[in-house]
Amino acid sequence: MDPLSEIFGSMRIQDAVYKRLEATAPWGVHYSGDTGPRVSFMLVVRGSALVRFKKSRRTFSLSTGDLFIFILNDEPFILLDRPRSAVLDSSGILRLEVDGVIHYGGGGPPTTLVTGSFGVSTCGGPLISTILPNHLHLRLDENRSHSFQSILDLLAAETAHLGLASSSLISCLYEALFVYAIRAYASSSAAPPKGWLAAMSDKHLSRVIEAMHSGLDRSWSVESLAREARMSRSAFALKFKTVLGQTPLEYLTQWRMYKAGVMIRSNDMSFSEAASAVGYESETSFSRVFKREMGVAPREYRRKYALTQSSTPE
Secondary structure: OOHHHHHHHOOOOEEEEEEEEEEEOOOEEEEOOOOOOEEEEEEEEEOEEEEEEOOOOEEEEEEOOOEEEEEOOOOOEEEEOOOOOOOEEHHHHHOOEEOOEEEEEOOOOEEEEEEEEEEOOOOOHHHHHHHOOOEEEEOOOOOOOHHHHHHHHHHHHHHHOOOOOHHHHHHHHHHHHHHHHHHHHHOOOOOOOOOHHHHHOOHHHHHHHHHHHHOOOOOOOHHHHHHHHOOOHHHHHHHHHHHHOOOHHHHHHHHHHHHHHHHHOOOOOOHHHHHHHOOOOOHHHHHHHHHHHHOOOHHHHHHHHHHHHHHOOO
């Protein structure tokens, strides 16, 4: 399994919801941003809209076919058709919903948006937030793949005409949409030159990251990792730190502890087995590093996860 698939696999999509907004100008909606750790998106099916963030004072202009994604970002924002339109709080807008569709506005030119969100498990959320930006704006004209566009078309069609098992299908479309969006972003000019996605786009660093992820139990050193990258030790260490913001061994430790956490959450694996699987011969040294990285000792980590699971409604 490649590293990106591992990270997406950690998301564990929960509580997916959607709304279809049929708005007519003038219209505006204020979102408080208190929904918790969720991935949210809006797809402009027709018309146009503005997304304005109050704190950062940034405004994005969306056109037909554009996709905007909020990644675990709870910053308040306003969605409206033009800068001076009156704004209604989202709680008032939700009261207008009938069968997943909200009709709202002043009767002018129409805009149709499909909006949705899904929760992310507390285990996968922090990992995703470290490798992705707070939001993505993917324009229709940015060489969107046929398969990506097909997912968007299916989502627009399914929310327009609900059928049997629509909620389950829409949840699956959300997951596919998110993966395609990250792919498109990683290959676009908007992708930053630094960070995890930049490293995965680099032929030298991606080779090293894949080696680390597939061989967590190996006794890695900076020298052996540099050989995987086919670079000198000094050039590799500098490039890795410049692009990812941490040393190779810091990254390796972070990922080892994350994967150990996945193993520990399964009561079928002992702490010593988890330690060995991520390259630690001593359970004591493993526990010390785990507590430093994860904030709690392995035993407490398992207990807290079990309590969270038992309190989660079926």
